[in-house]
Amino acid sequence: MNLYLDSIDSVPGAVTSAIIKIIIWVIPVILLVIIMEKRNPFSYLGLLYNVKNGLKWIGWASLVLLFYSILNITLLKNSIDFQLELREWLNVVLLVGITEEIVFRGFLLRKLMDSFRFWIANAITALLFVSIHFPIWFYKGQFEFPYIFSSILTVFVLGIIFGFIYKKSKSLWSVIIIHSLYNLLVSLFY
Numbered sequence: 528m529n530l531y532l533d534s535i536d537s538v539p540g541a542v543t544s545a546i547i548k549i550i551i552w553v554i555p556v557i558l559l560v561i562i563m564e565k566r567n568p569f570s571y572l573g574l575l576y577n578v579k580n581g582l583k584w585i586g587w588a589s590l591v592l593l594f595y596s597i598l599n600i601t602l603l604k605n606s607i608d609f610q611l612e613l614r615e616w617l618n619v620v621l622l623v624g625i626t627e628e629i630v631f632r633g634f635l636l637r638k639l640m641d642s643f644r645f646w647i648a649n650a651i652t653a654l655l656f657v658s659i660h661f662p663i664w665f666y667k668g669q670f671e672f673p674y675i676f677s678s679i680l681t682v683f684v685l686g687i688i689f690g691f692i693y694k695k696s697k698s699l700w701s702v703i704i705i706h707s708l709y710n711l712l713v714s715l716f717y
Contacts, residue, residue, distance in 0.1 A: 541614040545622050552626035556634045572633035573699035581698030588692065588705040596712045607715050615714055624707030631656050631686070632693040632702050645694055653686030685709065 560568040569575050600607065611620070631652050639648035660682050664670045669678065689702045696702075 537613055541612075541617045544614065544618050548618065548622050548626050552630055556629050559634065571637070572629055573637075573693065573697060574633070577696060577698035578700060581696045581701030581704075584692050584696040584698075584701040585704050585708075588688075588701075589708055592705070592708055592712055596716050599716055609715065611714055619714055620707055620711045623710055624703045624705075627656070627659070628689065628693075628699055628703045628706055632689055633699045636690050636693065645690075649687055649690035649694075652690055653683050656686035656689075657682045 556572070557568040560566060560571045564571055567575075635655060636648055636652040639651055642648075643651070657679055660678070661670070664675065664678060669675070685706075689706060692705065693699060693702045
């Protein structure tokens, strides 16, 4: 599907990809919460409450991510590319944080915590989070040794951290924004 979307002009391709992400990722979760939990999906997922507590976590995580990025620039001599296309801004920076966090932390982690202790549920969710990145790595030709090991480890650790922040902040917005900030920094610095 990415090959097809890549052949579409920039703006229509970006918008089409965004719509597909929402249809495939977000709408099923909303329907599952309505049908299975019989609750307001926005409340259930943590999108309505604890915004102030979430902002505190966003602030701390942002400082850590910015410090990490500055280290990458100075130590690894990575360059900064401010020329991101609309497709990257919309689909990688903005929507990926929303769609993936609704599915993984908002729904899956929360459901797994009904049956498992937090750290087990969080580890399972982080492994599932890693698994959805395999097609991306294959598509981009990044499934090569040893690169793939560092990618798997990075995404797993991020999944654990996102789950921990979600549990502590009780706000999905905190991890959505942190995830989006991380993706923005990766897009700019790598």
